[in-house]
Amino acid sequence: MEIVRSIAGVRAWRRGAGAGSLGFVPTMGALHAGHASLLRAARAGNDRVAASIFVNPTQFGPGEDFSRYPRTFAADCALLAAEGVALLFAPEPAEMYPAGFSTAIDVGPVGARLDGASRPGHFTGVATVVAKLFSITGPERAYFGQKDAAQVAVLRQMVRDLSLPVELQICPIVREPDGLALSSRNRYLSPAERVEALVLSRALLAAEDLARHGARDAAMLLETARAVLGEEPALRLDYLALVEPDTLEPVAFLEPGRPALLAVAGWIGVTRLIDNTLLSPV
Ligand code: AMP
Secondary structure, three states: OEEEOOHHHHHHHHHHHOOOOEEEEEEOOOOOHHHHHHHHHHHHHOOEEEEEEOOOHHHOOOOOOOOOOOOOHHHHHHHHHHOOOOEEEOOOHHHHOOOOOOOOOOOOHHHHOOHHHHOOOHHHHHHHHHHHHHHHHOOOEEEEEOOOHHHHHHHHHHHHHOOOOOEEEEEOOOEOOOOOEOOHHHHHOOHHHHHHOHHHHHHHHHHHHHHHOOOOEHHHHHHHHHHHHHOOOOEEEEEEEEEOOOOOOEOOEOEOOEOEEEEEEEEEOOEEEEEEEEEOOO
């Protein structure tokens, strides 16, 4: 695996790599089995895989965890190499944002919903860095996790609006056996908090169960999930919402053939966690 720190280095690698499709997996590092699932999908669907590790400062708000975000570069490189990644792009912030950098991509209303509502500016940071990473690496396909469902909606909007020549591939959420969605931020949790965090997936499961038994009314589904969340005093809820997956606008009733996104976010101690499920009535 080639590790490249500069934009010019990636472009040179791309020129030397010759024909064949490139799958790209952008990450912030602290890699886990969720990231590995994206790498495997990228390998299966392309001739070569490139990954990036970049803890993007512009998508963190003041007081968020940018400076203490877990950085495990050596272990990440071992995982990426084992998954058959050909190129790792791991730039410093100054390479991505040199003095004078001033462009920002605002995807409009979808970027201000869910996490975009509680983290102002977050999705502008995400969209801008992802567009720049696409421009640098020039992949045919890029792989993202359903875990960050609002991010998926934002990136779909951006790729559509800007006619970016990249196919977005969305991979299912990878969970621990007990239901906790894998996240780099799970490392922050104490053993007790790790147990408390299970309330998120439990609440989603309760609503899924109700939907499977025929419930269609959003208020009822949300009330059921909220009741489960309420059983865990350690949780400080940010949002719980049933929304249309592309626009992130609220859904009032589940309709057959129209999957709705049930998404939750909240803090356990100082750690902000997110989770979601797609409810797909038949
Ligand atoms: P991050 O390093 O947190 O920016 O995540 C990089 C990519 O991995 C994003 O597309 C995430 O949605 C995806 N990802 C993170 N956690 C999971 C998970 N548990 N299952 C599937 N994909 C994930």
